[in-house]
Amino acid sequence: MKNFNGKVLFLDRADINTDEIIPAKYLTEISREALEPYLLEDLELDGFNQGMDLANKSVIITKDNFGCGSSREHAPWALDANGINLVIAENFARIFKQNMFNCGMLAVEFSSEIIGKIFRLFAGRSTDLETDMKRMIITIKSDEHQEEFPFSISDFDLALVEAGGWLSYADSNY
């Protein structure tokens, strides 16, 4: 199973699409690692600095409809290549979410109230996150504050995370 802990990058915007996550011109890269420098290169977000803001981050917390647009699995691959295996959002575009679990990565949905609260308490501060897959609890902490957030994913998605992705799962089941 992948690691779902580490420093948080906050992206305060809805509808971040896959062209922003990884621009189409890099789809000619065949190795996943080669995508590393281009993650979020075209993100439309005031004050976002790709180089500085991405450094050492392992988790993204964002708003509504993350990952809309094309079916490119290059989007989760580019995240993975940057050591980001967990995205938390109000909700996800279907294909993006499926791609995350298919890669053994984690996409967690919280209500807009909870996302709002997390942004209020933690955005703009150095924030760490830990995921307890057994208890299904995410703990978020900054210097000033710490809070636990229970989460749920479907049994199937959990099985994919545990199997390390859909290919391994399907190969042993079908």
Next chain:
Amino acid sequence: MGKTVAEKIFASHIIDNPSGDINVIRLDAVFCHEITTPGAINDLVNRGKDRVFDPSKIKAVIDHVTPAKDSKTALQGKILRNWARRHKIEDFFDIGRNGVCHAIFPEKGFVRPGYTIIMGDSHTCTHGAFGAFAAGVGTTDLEVGILKGVCAFHYPVTIKINITGKLMPGVYAKDVILSIISMLGVNGATNRVIEFAGPVIDLMSMEARMTICNMAVEAGATCGICSPDMTTVEYLWEFIQDEFGSKEKALDKYSQFAADPDAEYDRIIDHDVSKLEPQMTFGYKPDLVKNVQEMEGTKIDQVYIGSCTNGRIEDLRVVAEIMKGNLISDSVRCIISPATPQVYQKAMEEGLLKIFMDAGVCLTNPTCGACLGMSNGVLAEGEVCASTTNRNFNGRMGKGGMVHLMSPATAAASAIAGKIQIPETKPVPEEYNEKF
């Protein structure tokens, strides 16, 4: 209790129910192109599982960047080509025979009512126009599809859009779907199937239905679906005549996949299009839609006509009627990419290519081209394109470029005016009106 189209298809394809509403379904076809398939092929090779579940059910095409524009795209084509040869995939369309995936596969008769289809491409929803369940997936789903012929989906919950009224002249399928996306929003149909129904759909050609279903994903939908009917049978007839012998028999079989009148929907939306005017997008999301009239006069630098949304012969006929005897404004450039070789050929036979060339159009080979900003018409920073494609995300056609989505008629009128222009309506002449 009645069933929706997608429910009927699922009923005959489910092979497992691993948890909750997750269903693993058997696939009738897996479509592949050179951008998302090489990653799947390489991964299968690395895992020592370089196999395909059934070469006759796999269809592949090089379409996104073709002919290759550089060494990297050449390598993607090469990986797909070698793989197709290695596994004896007969329906592989290489340079010279290739066209945009969602236009060429239906044209070859590969999509049938009741089919389940996946492809590593979000606009796979196009094929729902035939009463099939067709969904875009990522590379891992594609990989499993290639290896095992299965894919996992949530049980299909369906939104029905009942399209009523009569379209005004100058208003087309593209305007209808833009108005629907504007109404639903970019995630208004996430994890839902959209069933397009009603008298307006019933009267539409298969090509127009494909334009509608093509953009279902722009509202977040898994698939856009139309119930199969006689129009579907007519379109497929050359491929199915030996199987059925008569059109009535084909219709009889395919009608089993039509929605039941008492099917249960998540919601039903009535959409009267009688007063609908030509529509276009104005921002970086496909649900930001206005009447073309409000945008008239907006500066443009390029006009792009093509893609899996609007690069078919009916689209080119509409464009030709507007361009005939006119010149493209010298303040813009206009690029037309017929979606498939067959479309290209028909356009040649019907004299449309001459009209385009006389008008000063740059005509390209069949390809996705500028649609995804990788070749054949990438925009410079700050440039604006009037486009018949389906996506206007920031950077889609080139970094810093703006794409306005619209119908082929509006795009053609704008090319002549040199700025956004509402199409003056000219009926397509009788001789074009062969039934598809």
